[in-house]
Amino acid sequence: MIQDRSPSSKRSRRDDAPTHLQSTSAHSFPPRLEIPSGHQTTTHRIPATPLTSTTLLCAMKVTSNVQFSTHAFPAQAWLGFGVNMTTVRSPSDMAAVAKATLKHRRLVEINLPHTHQVIDGVSYAVPSNCSIALASGEGLSSTLYSHLRLKNRPPPDDSPRSTSVIVQLVDFAASICKDTLRAHLAKLQPFDATNESVISAYHAFFKTVGSHVVTGCTYASPASLQDAPALTLMDIWTALSTSPDCALRERSADMQRAFASLARRTHRTPCRLVINTDWAELVLLSPGARIVPGAGAPPDTSFSATTVKCGVELSYNFLQNRVVDFDILNDGTPVNVQMSRGFDGTDKGNHNGRCSVNIFGHQYDHDKYQDNAWNTASFYQCAVNPVADG
Numbered sequence: 001m002i003q004d005r006s007p008s009s010k011r012s013r014r015d016d017a018p019t020h021l022q023s024t025s026a027h028s029f030p031p032r033l034e035i036p037s038g039h040q041t042t043t044h045r046i047p048a049t050p051l052t053s054t055t056l057l058c059a060m061k062v063t064s065n066v067q068f069s070t071h072a073f074p075a076q077a078w079l080g081f082g083v084n085m086t087t088v089r090s091p092s093d094m095a096a097v098a099k100a101t102l103k104h105r106r107l108v109e110i111n112l113p114h115t116h117q118v119i120d121g122v123s124y125a126v127p128s129n130c131s132i133a134l135a136s137g138e139g140l141s142s143t144l145y146s147h148l149r150l151k152n153r154p155p156p157d158d159s160p161r162s163t164s165v166i167v168q169l170v171d172f173a174a175s176i177c178k179d180t181l182r183a184h185l186a187k188l189q190p191f192d193a194t195n196e197s198v199i200s201a202y203h204a205f206f207k208t209v210g211s212h213v214v215t216g217c218t219y220a221s222p223a224s225l226q227d228a229p230a231l232t233l234m235d236i237w238t239a240l241s242t243s244p245d246c247a248l249r250e251r252s253a254d255m256q257r258a259f260a261s262l263a264r265r266t267h268r269t270p271c272r273l274v275i276n277t278d279w280a281e282l283v284l285l286s287p288g289a290r291i292v293p294g295a296g297a298p299p300d301t302s303f304s305a306t307t308v309k310c311g312v313e314l315s316y317n318f319l320q321n322r323v324v325d326f327d328i329l330n331d332g333t334p335v336n337v338q339m340s341r342g343f344d345g346t347d348k349g350n351h352n353g354r355c356s357v358n359i360f361g362h363q364y365d366h367d368k369y370q371d372n373a374w375n376t377a378s379f380y381q382c383a384v385n386p387v388a389d390g
Contacts (some may be wrong), residue, residue, distance in 0.1 A: 073114075073124045074225045075167040075217040080108035080175075082210020083233055086203070086262050094230055101231070107213050107239070109175045119165065120222035129175050133166045165225065168216040168232065173242040181240070181248055184209050191254040193261045202258035211259050213239050235259070267332040268292075269360045269384040273324040277342035277353030279311030280366075284328065285336040285378075294325030316348050328359070332388060334381040335359070339366040340374040360385050 082102045114125035117132065126132065169175065184205060192198045216232030219225050237255040240248045273282055284291055284306040293303040301310045301324050310324050311317065328335060341355045354367035357379075364379045 071122055071124050073126050075130065076110055076127065078214045078217050078229065078231060079169055080106040080110055081214050082107045083212040083214060084206050085211045086206050097231055098228060101214065102210050105180060107177055107181065107210065108169060108172065109177055111175055119225060129169055129171050131168050131170050134163045163221060165219040165222055166216065172215065173244060176239060176243050178243065178245050178248060185251045191258045203262055206262065211236055266329050267385045267388050269328045271326050271328055272358045273308055273355065275310055275322040275355045276320050277344060277355060278315045278317050279313050280339065280341040280355040281307060281309040282357055283307050283338045285338060286330065289328055289330035289335050292327040292329055294327065297324050298322050313342065318344065328384060330384060332384060332386060334383055336380045337382060338376055338378045340376040341366060343375060
């Protein structure tokens with residue numbers, strides 16, 4: 001650091017310190033800082049982020065030799081950690097992505113030294129390999145903006161044009177945790193989709209290390225940095241391919257093939273609907289799950305991708321123990337179902353009708369009267385076959 005020998009440098013550091021650090025308006029970014037004489041200042045230009053074409057470049061004042069009451073940078077709670085996207089049904093489900101983030105180890109280092117940057121009147125210690133930029137809300141995707149508006153405090157003017165804060169990792173390749181990744185990759189054979197033990201090993205890798213890396217965070221406004229951000233991810237095979245380490249680059253293709261194989265694997269769960277009334281219908285409520293008809297269904301049975309129906313309402317054609325077999329295909333997560341049925345069982349007016357469904361050995365009985373139009377009962381988080389098809 002260059003030592004300042006000017007006369008002003010002999011004054012007390014306490015006398016030189018700024019009396020306040022605040023923005024000129026409630027949500028200006030960055031605020032104007034009064035830098036005392038005798039202290040070195042540099043201007044750091046934040047690079048553009050590719051997330052939106054409306055990104056505004058910001059010139060930040062970074063000061064040295066000034067004492068700040070500095071807070072930890074909130075994005076550090078997310079940046080650089082792995083995410084197991086094999087468990088996430090849709091990348092647009094921000095809550096599921098956050099839940100799948102693996103915070104026990106970083107895959108990308110957060111670099112020191114930090115720089116002091118003031119956002120919405122608060123000074124933060126921002127890692128040197130992080131960039132900060134602003135973007136108007138109109139430049140964000142509808143899914144991302146919707147998530148920010150629902151999960152965070154609303155922007156000051158409650159408008160889609162309000163300013164969002166975008167934080168991204170820069171100099172990504174130089175910051176990859178090479179030793180951590182080499183140690184875990186050394187345990188893996190080349191990917192083979194026909195070898196169950198190899199598939200299990202890659203599944204364990206994604207579960208403990210991650211299939212993707214958090215490389216960015218977007219906040220609804222400068223005032224919302226303490227709220228949950230929307231996350232920007234990079235797949236791990238792209239991250240490996242950018243590494244200067246040859247051993248990491250060579251495993252990039254294996255990671256991509258393994259993820260593609262695991263992400264599309266289907267769990268087939270055998271089910272049986274048993275009916276003791278004149279009609280019954282089962283509806284599959286879980287997105288992404290579908291019904292496949294089984295063999296030997298009664299003639300008055302109909303199927304769709306999400307429903308099984310047997311019998312006719314108000315037919316009073318009471319048949320006992322009619323059986324309809326079918327399979328549920330999904331990604332292995334528990335499913336939600338609804339069953340509707342006739343009121344009567346053996347005779348008109350006796351209200352002893354019932355039906356049940358067996359899902360992978362677990363039976364769910366609909367044998368109580370429901371005070372609604374179709375006598376409908378709901379069953380949630382029904383376990384399915386934990387083993388995927390090969």
